[in-house]
Amino acid sequence: MHIRMHMDSEFSGIRERRFKITRKYLVYVLFALPAIAYVIGLSIIPAITVVYQSFLVAGKFSLYNYSVLPSYGLYASIGNTLIVSVGALLIQLILALAIAMVMMKPFAGSKIFSSIVIIPFGISTIVSAFIFSLIFTNVGGFANGVLVAFGFKPVVWFSSSISDLGVVMFSDFWKNTPLVALILYGGLSSVSPTLYEAASVDGAGAFKRFTHITLPAIAPLISIALLVRGVSEFNIFALPLVLIGYHPLILNTLIYENYSTLATRPISYAAATVLLLIIMAYSIFVLKIGGAKQYAK
Amino acid sequence: MPNKTNPLIYIVVLALALLFFYPFWVLFLIAFEPTKLTFGLIYPLQFPLEITLTNIVNSFNQVDLLGPLMRSLEVAFIVGGLALLLGIPAGYGIAKLTARISNKIIAFLFIINMMPGLVIAIPISLYFYSAHLENTVLGVALAQELVVLPLTVFIIMGGFRSLPRDLENQARVDGAPLSSTFARVLLPLIRVPILIAFILSWMTSWDEFTYAFIVAPIVPTDSTFPVALYNYVTRDLPLQSATFALVATVPVIVLVVVFQKYLKGQYLSGGLIG
Numbered sequence: 001m002h003i004r005m006h007m008d009s010e011f012s013g014i015r016e017r018r019f020k021i022t023r024k025y026l027v028y029v030l031f032a033l034p035a036i037a038y039v040i041g042l043s044i045i046p047a048i049t050v051v052y053q054s055f056l057v058a059g060k061f062s063l064y065n066y067s068v069l070p071s072y073g074l075y076a077s078i079g080n081t082l083i084v085s086v087g088a089l090l091i092q093l094i095l096a097l098a099i100a101m102v103m104m105k106p107f108a109g110s111k112i113f114s115s116i117v118i119i120p121f122g123i124s125t126i127v128s129a130f131i132f133s134l135i136f137t138n139v140g141g142f143a144n145g146v147l148v149a150f151g152f153k154p155v156v157w158f159s160s161s162i163s164d165l166g167v168v169m170f171s172d173f174w175k176n177t178p179l180v181a182l183i184l185y186g187g188l189s190s191v192s193p194t195l196y197e198a199a200s201v202d203g204a205g206a207f208k209r210f211t212h213i214t215l216p217a218i219a220p221l222i223s224i225a226l227l228v229r230g231v232s233e234f235n236i237f238a239l240p241l242v243l244i245g246y247h248p249l250i251l252n253t254l255i256y257e258n259y260s261t262l263a264t265r266p267i268s269y270a271a272a273t274v275l276l277l278i279i280m281a282y283s284i285f286v287l288k289i290g291g292a293k294q295y296a297k
Numbered sequence: 298m299p300n301k302t303n304p305l306i307y308i309v310v311l312a313l314a315l316l317f318f319y320p321f322w323v324l325f326l327i328a329f330e331p332t333k334l335t336f337g338l339i340y341p342l343q344f345p346l347e348i349t350l351t352n353i354v355n356s357f358n359q360v361d362l363l364g365p366l367m368r369s370l371e372v373a374f375i376v377g378g379l380a381l382l383l384g385i386p387a388g389y390g391i392a393k394l395t396a397r398i399s400n401k402i403i404a405f406l407f408i409i410n411m412m413p414g415l416v417i418a419i420p421i422s423l424y425f426y427s428a429h430l431e432n433t434v435l436g437v438a439l440a441q442e443l444v445v446l447p448l449t450v451f452i453i454m455g456g457f458r459s460l461p462r463d464l465e466n467q468a469r470v471d472g473a474p475l476s477s478t479f480a481r482v483l484l485p486l487i488r489v490p491i492l493i494a495f496i497l498s499w500m501t502s503w504d505e506f507t508y509a510f511i512v513a514p515i516v517p518t519d520s521t522f523p524v525a526l527y528n529y530v531t532r533d534l535p536l537q538s539a540t541f542a543l544v545a546t547v548p549v550i551v552l553v554v555v556f557q558k559y560l561k562g563q564y565l566s567g568g569l570i571g
Binding site: 025027028029030031032033034035036038039040042043044046047049050053095098099102105107109112113114115116117118119120121122123124125126127128129130131132133134135139140141142144145146148149154174177179182183186231234235237238241242252255256259268269272273275276279280283 | 303306307309310313314316317318319320321323324326327336338339340341342343383384386387389390391393394395398402405406408409411412413414415416417419420421424439440442443446447450500503504506507510522523526527530531535538539542545546549550552553554557560561565
């Protein structure tokens with residue numbers, strides 16, 4: 001009994017000390033509280049609302065909204081979203097890598113070059129969508145103008161679902177490659193140039209230096225770019241809306257199309273929940289594969 | 298000679314520069330060429346044979362361009378200002394916490410950022426409707442704030458972290474209250490991160506479409522420029538749209554060129570890089 005009381009008081013001593021530390025930190029947490037509360041109030045709660053509403057039909061729990069989703073084009077729109085996202089990411093990664101590697105080298109006009117490739121970062125998506133709608137017009141259009149000027153046959157850009165998606169995934173490069181290039185450039189510039197020199201003295205060719213030094217050095221940054229860009233790629237909305245409208249559907253245009261009619265609004269909640277799940281699954285996948293270490297740091 | 302520049306690089310440079318410059322060029326041609334050379338031809342030429350200001354002047358007379366631009370300006374300044382108002386205290390507080398806790402908070406904020414814009418915008422617009430914030434400058438700004446807040450907190454936290462630890466204590470020992478230490482000692486030292494955070498927030502808001510489209514959708518004169526531009530594009534008014542796109546793009550080009558040296562991967566990917 002006596003011993004126990006003694007132990008109790010000792011424990012409470014530790015607890016008190018811990019409380020003191022916590023209380024010191026609590027003040028600092030208070031500074032961050034408005035920002036955190038803002039984000040929870042305007043982001044987590046709405047997201048929960050959408051998920052909750054998607055399971056309601058006439059005020060009762062039901063899976064009805066999900067059971068009719070396929071007839072609204074769910075599977076095709078998921079497939080299309082994946083095609084556009086993966087394709088756009090690949091295009092952006094390749095272009096960004098080329099830009100970042102070029103920017104590492106000294107050459108005349110490098111300042112102007114970096115300005116030209118970075119400026120589209122500030123372009124509004126809707127402006128980019130508008131310009132690319134002028135470039136890829138079926139009849140005429142600037143892309144066909146270039147082709148015809150060089151003696152090629154004009155192309156009907158919007159001729160099938162696949163070519164429509166192709167135009168969207170390509171057009172996305174303009175605004176979004178600069179960010180990826182800046183991320184990769186940050187990684188490349190951290191590699192010591194002596195490493196390349198040593199490798200070429202040892203007889204490693206350009207390709208070997210690329211696969212053995214460059215790629216490993218920027219692998220973690222590629223996974224970060226994949227996370228940051230990949231998530232926004234699943235969210236593209238303005239670009240497909242302007243370029244292809246609702247045919248073929250991607251998840252976001254499916255959500256919006258059903259949201260804009262009051263009768264099908266619950267359907268859009270169910271589709272939004274599906275999109276939320278896909279994005280969460282993708283983020284967890286990328287973090288597990290490559291970014292986890294950086295993320296935890 | 299390790300520093301010799303391979304002439305092949307100029308081919309890559311030229312190709313990339315052309316690719317990234319071409320969309321600007323198309324916008325320029327549409328805006329400044331007479332329509333007989335752009336929409337009048339099946340295959341528009343790539344070089345301007347004639348330059349005119351008629352398209353621009355007519356567009357300003359035909360549609361309301363200044364209204365949406367002024368709204369965008371208002372929204373962007375509210376978003377930038379509110380980001381600092383919430384982000385500076387948050388960045389300060391989080392910088393003071395142990396790395397373990399602060400990283401959790403930052404990670405939490407960024408996970409929020411991964412939420413699909415459309416998924417969040419829809420219920421928000423319904424809340425705003427009952428709070429009479431739909432189709433208002435404030436409503437659009439409050440919704441867009443979500444997009445910029447995590448990055449703002451992260452950049453400003455980085456600024457506070459880079460300051461020497463003793464600095465604040467010394468100022469406090471001298472008897473200055475926290476508020477004046479903050480205003481006179483700390484804030485001037487992190488003016489660069491604050492500026493970057495503000496510019497990035499401002500630009501994000503200026504360009505943002507999804508939230509603006511859902512919160513202030515209907516009347517073009519009531520919406521920000523991206524929504525109004527979308528409206529003109531879908532109404533098949535390419536000349537007016539081109540003028541609009543041009544006028545709205547000039548300020549961001551200036552901003553990006555002026556602040557180019559601050560646009561770095563580690564800022565923009567927000568927290569995910571060490």
